[in-house]
Amino acid sequence: MSNQNSQEDMYASSRETTEGRVYSVTGGDWDSLVTEIGQTKEERVVVNMGPQHPSTHGVLRLVLELEGETITEARAGIGYLHTGIEKNTEYRTWTQGVTFVTRMDYLAPLFNEAAYCLGVEKLLGITNDIPERASVIRVMMMELNRISSHMVALGTGALELGALSPMIFAFREREMVLDIFELVSGLRMNMAYIRPGGVAQDLPAGAVTKIRETVKTLRKNFKDNEKLLVGNTIWMKRTKDIGYLDLAGCITLGVTGPVLRSTGMPWDLRKTQPYSGYENYDFDVITTDTCDVYGRFLIRMQELEQSLRIIEQACDKLDQLEGAPVMVADKKIAWPAQLSVGGDGMGNSLNHIREIMGESMEALIHHFKLVTEGFRVPAGQVYSAVESPRGETGVHLVSDGGTHPYRMHFREPSFNNLQSTAAMAEGGMIADVIGAVASIDPVMGGVDR
Amino acid sequence: MSEQTGMFGVHGSGDTSGFGGLVRSAVSTGSTERPYGGYFDDIADDLERAYPEFNDAIERVVVDRGELTLHVKREKLFDVAMKLRDTESLRFELCLGVNGVHYPSDAGRELHAVYPLLSMTHNRRIRLEVSVPDVDPHIPSLVEVWAGNNWHERETFDMFGIIFDGHPGLTRILMPDDWPGHPQRKDYPLGGISIEYKGATVPAPSERRSYN
Numbered sequence: 001m002s003n004q005n006s007q008e009d010m011y012a013s014s015r016e017t018t019e020g021r022v023y024s025v026t027g028g029d030w031d032s033l034v035t036e037i038g039q040t041k042e043e044r045v046v047v048n049m050g051p052q053h054p055s056t057h058g059v060l061r062l063v064l065e066l067e068g069e070t071i072t073e074a075r076a077g078i079g080y081l082h083t084g085i086e087k088n089t090e091y092r093t094w095t096q097g098v099t100f101v102t103r104m105d106y107l108a109p110l111f112n113e114a115a116y117c118l119g120v121e122k123l124l125g126i127t128n129d130i131p132e133r134a135s136v137i138r139v140m141m142m143e144l145n146r147i148s149s150h151m152v153a154l155g156t157g158a159l160e161l162g163a164l165s166p167m168i169f170a171f172r173e174r175e176m177v178l179d180i181f182e183l184v185s186g187l188r189m190n191m192a193y194i195r196p197g198g199v200a201q202d203l204p205a206g207a208v209t210k211i212r213e214t215v216k217t218l219r220k221n222f223k224d225n226e227k228l229l230v231g232n233t234i235w236m237k238r239t240k241d242i243g244y245l246d247l248a249g250c251i252t253l254g255v256t257g258p259v260l261r262s263t264g265m266p267w268d269l270r271k272t273q274p275y276s277g278y279e280n281y282d283f284d285v286i287t288t289d290t291c292d293v294y295g296r297f298l299i300r301m302q303e304l305e306q307s308l309r310i311i312e313q314a315c316d317k318l319d320q321l322e323g324a325p326v327m328v329a330d331k332k333i334a335w336p337a338q339l340s341v342g343g344d345g346m347g348n349s350l351n352h353i354r355e356i357m358g359e360s361m362e363a364l365i366h367h368f369k370l371v372t373e374g375f376r377v378p379a380g381q382v383y384s385a386v387e388s389p390r391g392e393t394g395v396h397l398v399s400d401g402g403t404h405p406y407r408m409h410f411r412e413p414s415f416n417n418l419q420s421t422a423a424m425a426e427g428g429m430i431a432d433v434i435g436a437v438a439s440i441d442p443v444m445g446g447v448d449r
Numbered sequence: 450m451s452e453q454t455g456m457f458g459v460h461g462s463g464d465t466s467g468f469g470g471l472v473r474s475a476v477s478t479g480s481t482e483r484p485y486g487g488y489f490d491d492i493a494d495d496l497e498r499a500y501p502e503f504n505d506a507i508e509r510v511v512v513d514r515g516e517l518t519l520h521v522k523r524e525k526l527f528d529v530a531m532k533l534r535d536t537e538s539l540r541f542e543l544c545l546g547v548n549g550v551h552y553p554s555d556a557g558r559e560l561h562a563v564y565p566l567l568s569m570t571h572n573r574r575i576r577l578e579v580s581v582p583d584v585d586p587h588i589p590s591l592v593e594v595w596a597g598n599n600w601h602e603r604e605t606f607d608m609f610g611i612i613f614d615g616h617p618g619l620t621r622i623l624m625p626d627d628w629p630g631h632p633q634r635k636d637y638p639l640g641g642i643s644i645e646y647k648g649a650t651v652p653a654p655s656e657r658r659s660y661n
Contacts, residue, residue, distance in 0.1 A: 079623040084639075087632055091639050122514055251542050251569075254597025265569075272572055380513050383565045383576060385545075396548045396563060407633075409548040411565070416546060419600050448623055 044072065049433070051080050057156065057437060058444035062421070066430060074425040074433065076418055081448035089408045093374025094120050095335060097405060099192045101395075104410060105446030106189060107152050110145040111388035112410070112446075113194035114138055118275055119384035119395040120196040123377045126328055132317075133324040134198035135276045140211070140314035141184070141193065142276075142386075143307040147218065148177040149389040150300045150307075157297065157438035158229060161238045166228050173221055176214050183207055186339075198327035201339040208315050215308050215315075222304050230301065239294040243424040243436030246291050253420045257391025257413055258303070259440060261287045262295035269387035280317075281310045293439040300389075333375050336367040374403040390414055390441055414446040481512040488573055489517040492539065499536040500529065518576045523588050526579055530594045533566060533575075541566040541575065544591065546601030549609035551634045559583040560611055564591070581611070590616040608633035 014023045044067050051061040061077035085104055089097040101116045102109040121127050155170025178188040184207055185191035185200065193200050229235045245255070247263040260267055268285040270278040286302040288295035327334045336356075340349035356364040379401040385394040391413030398407040417440045424436040484490050489512055496519075497503040506525035511518040521529050533541040545565040553559055558580035565576050579588055590613035591598045602613040603622040610631040613619055621628060630637055 079621075079625070082623040084632065087639055125514065252596045254543055254545065254595060256543075267569055272569075273574075381518075381550075381563070382514055382516060383545075383574070392545065392567075394545050394565060396565065398550050407548075407550045411545050411548075415600065415604075416597055419597060 047430075051077070057442055060418075060437070060442065060444055060447075062433065062437070064425075064430065064433065069430050071425050071428055071430055071433060074422045076421050078415075078418065078444070078447050081444045083449065085449045086408055086410065089405050091404065093403050094196055094377055094405065095370075095374055097408065098195055099190075101408075101410065102190045102192050103445065104449050105388065105390070105393070105412060105414060105443045107149040107443050108145055108388050108390070108393075108446075109190050110138075110141050110194060111386055111393050113192065114142055114276065115384055115386045115388075115393045115395045115410075116397075116408075117194050117196050118386065119382050119397040120377065122382040122384055123380060123397060123399050124196070124333060125378070126197065126330065126333065129328050129330070130276075131198060131325045131328065132277070133202075133321040134326045134328075136314050136317045136321060137199050137203065137326060138194055138276050139278065139281070140311055140318070141181075141199075143310045143314070144177050144180055144211075146307045146389050147304055148174045148181075150304055151177070153389070153438075153441040154225075154229075154297065154300055157435075157441070158235075160434050160438050161235070163229070163235065166225065169221070169225050169228065173218055173225070176218060180207075180211055180214060183210060195327075195335055197330070197333050197335065198325070200335070202326045203318070208318050211311065212315055215311055219305070219308055222301075222308075226301060230298070236294060238432075239292065239297060239435055239439075240290075241292050241294075242428065242432045243293045243296075243439050244291050245420055245424050249420065249423055253416075253423065255391065255417050255420050257387070257389070257417065258296045258299045259417060259420070260391065261285070261299050262289075263287075263291050264289035269385060269392060273385070275384075275386060281313050283310050293435045296439040331366060336363070336370050376401060376403055385411075388413060390443070390446075391417060410446075410449060412446040412449065414440075414442040414444075415449075418442045418447055479511075480509045485510065485512045485517065487515075488571075489575075492517065492573065492575060495536060495538040496529075496532060499539070500532045502528075516574070516576060518578050520578045520580070523579050523581055526577070527589045527591065527594070529577070530564075530591050533577075534594055538571075539568065540570040541568045541573075543567040543569060544595035544598055547591070547598060547605050548601075549605040549611055549633060551609060553583075553635050555580070557582045560586050560609055562588055562605060562611055586611045587614050588612070589614050590619075592616055607631065610634070 014021050044065055047064045047066055049062040049064055051059040053062075059080035061080070063075040063077060064071050065073035085100045089100050092100065097120075098113050098116060101112040104112050118127070121130060151170040151174040155167040155174070158166035158170075181191060182188050184203055185193040187193075245259065245263070247260075247265055249255075250260045250263055250265070256267065264287050266285045266287050269275070270283075271285050283306045286299045286306065288298050327338075337352045338349045339347065356367050377399040379399050381396065381398040383394055383396050385392050392411065393413055394411035396407075396409040396411065397405055400406040420440065421433070421437060424440075425433040428436070483493075485493065493510065500506065502525065506522055506529055507519050508522060509520040511520070519529070533539050543566070545567060548563045550561040550563060551559060552561065560583060561578055561580045563576060563578050565574065567574050581588055586609075588611055590602055592602065592613075593615070599617065600622060602616050603619060605611050606613060606616075606619050607621040607624050608631055620626065624632065
């Protein structure tokens with residue numbers, strides 16, 4: 001009996017049962033503990049939100065210091081998804097690099113590819129040699145990607161604030177865009193479709209018609225989506241004046257994209273520093289002046305329509321450029337093979353195989369050398385940037401004249417913008433930090449790389 | 450940088466292409482002489498006016514592929530950054546972070562830090578570059594100038610071991626806090642850790658085959 005007494009726990013009473021001793025933590029001295037806490041003047045509590053919290057957009061850890069329900073200090077902990085992509089590309093050819101960078105910000109793979117390829121092309125000095133059809137396809141694919149990315153931002157953003165239906169609709173729309181990606185590149189995500197010098201392969205037959213139909217459907221569906229949230233009283237109460245960050249805050253923190261445009265600043269690289277021929281498209285830069293979550297939500301909503309406009313114009317251009325090349329003419333750089341769909345799925349085009357195996361020894365050598373060793377890029381460094389759905393995606397590329405990057409660094413908008421969590425959340429309620437983070441729309445694959 | 454032979458940089462394999470006989474010396478981008486072209490001359494003039502110590506602070510000016518790079522001495526980096534941000538005719542109000550590059554063969558200047566700057570007012574871009582020796586990897590922090598550089602400097606410290614003096618909390622950001630070494634340095638192997646699996650050892654990726 002004395003032996004059993006020694007197992008008594010002062011915080012949990014116990015009793016014997018047929019299955020063994022059962023401890024119960026109810027009662028005990030919790031009442032006195034609670035009274036004690038209530039008497040201290042300090043009421044600050046530190047709470048870890050994440051890294052496995054359903055509302056933090058992936059593996060993001062937020063360390064929140066609370067006073068009651070008010071956040072006095074917010075810190076973001078990242079790095080849980082670091083995969084060393086930048087280091088890896090130093091051991092791969094310039095073309096293989098595309099396959100790595102597409103996996104950084106996995107919701108906007110085409111923007112990573114475009115930024116990277118524009119950088120490689122700048123290093124090679126072939127920026128003006130990219131065929132027009134390739135540039136138009138790039139623009140069209142990027143704008144489709146902007147839609148699919150914004151659909152996730154809006155859908156999960158609403159879901160995290162408790163609105164389930166918008167997420168269902170948003171993912172329905174996103175699927176339509178992913179279907180087009182599958183039709184064009186064979187893959188729904190991480191497609192490595194944009195390559196240095198052009199795009200991996202031309203659009204398959206009927207793709208433009210399918211895209212036009214999808215644009216019509218999307219335009220109609222977006223109107224329905226708008227009715228769910230725009231002006232919705234509950235949604236307004238959760239987002240209006242929440243996550244406030246004004247222009248001065250955005251600039252000093254280097255924040256770009258919809259968050260910057262929600263302060264009334266019409267900064268969009270597609271307009272201010274056009275690339276891939278964006279100057280030839282008619283579209284508007286959407287801004288609001290509310291500096292809050294609702295403003296960012298409205299911007300994303302309206303950018304969908306602008307993307308649709310650009311896609312339609314791209315479709316018209318593609319009709320005129322039917323049959324034009326989609327890869328730079330320089331055989332020392334151009335990826336030798338064009339893929340095509342055969343009886344057993346996507347693969348090397350049979351015409352190309354006929355040429356290298358039966359007709360031209362030089363073509364075979366080129367194919368072999370370019371695929372196994374890659375092309376050389378003259379020494380130097382460049383910075384190239386595109387306007388991704390989250391802001392400025394910049395690439396700093398350094399070449400030592402070799403067949404693989406000497407150093408590649410991505411200036412990821414998610415990484416940079418996530419710093420503003422503290423500025424948006426501190427002084428607000430704990431429930432509003434969810435909305436603030438959702439309005440930044442960070443993708444942890446991009447943050448951690 | 451070094452002289453290169455062949456078309457594709459691979460040696461020791463049978464030369465089937467005929468390109469193996471090519472010899473090229475890689476172009477080293479030395480200093481660029483004036484005129485720099487475009488708005489680069491205006492930037493240099495305005496900075497010189499606003500910052501009398503220009504010639505002392507700027508080691509080299511490089512214009513390459515339509516981009517302007519100012520190589521700044523680290524002692525002067527903070528002052529130059531302030532001038533670039535605050536001078537009305539320059540107004541580089543946005544810094545797009547900092548990136549490290551490791552050149553082990555560049556004796557005495559092994560570690561480089563590269564700052565891309567953007568002026569929204571004038572719609573211009575330039576780049577600052579600072580180089581420091583491996584044995585004394587200290588660079589003044591620019592968090593006071595551009596608060597958004599906070600995480601970028603932490604990442605560059607994490608990956609290269611460059612110490613940014615005056616940073617409010619220079620800790621690792623992507624790698625675990627107790628990680629040994631700085632992974633983006635050239636002497637740090639890819640993968641780095643050999644994996645043991647059921648008694649057989651799988652070498653680190655960098656050891657498996659040659660990629661140069």
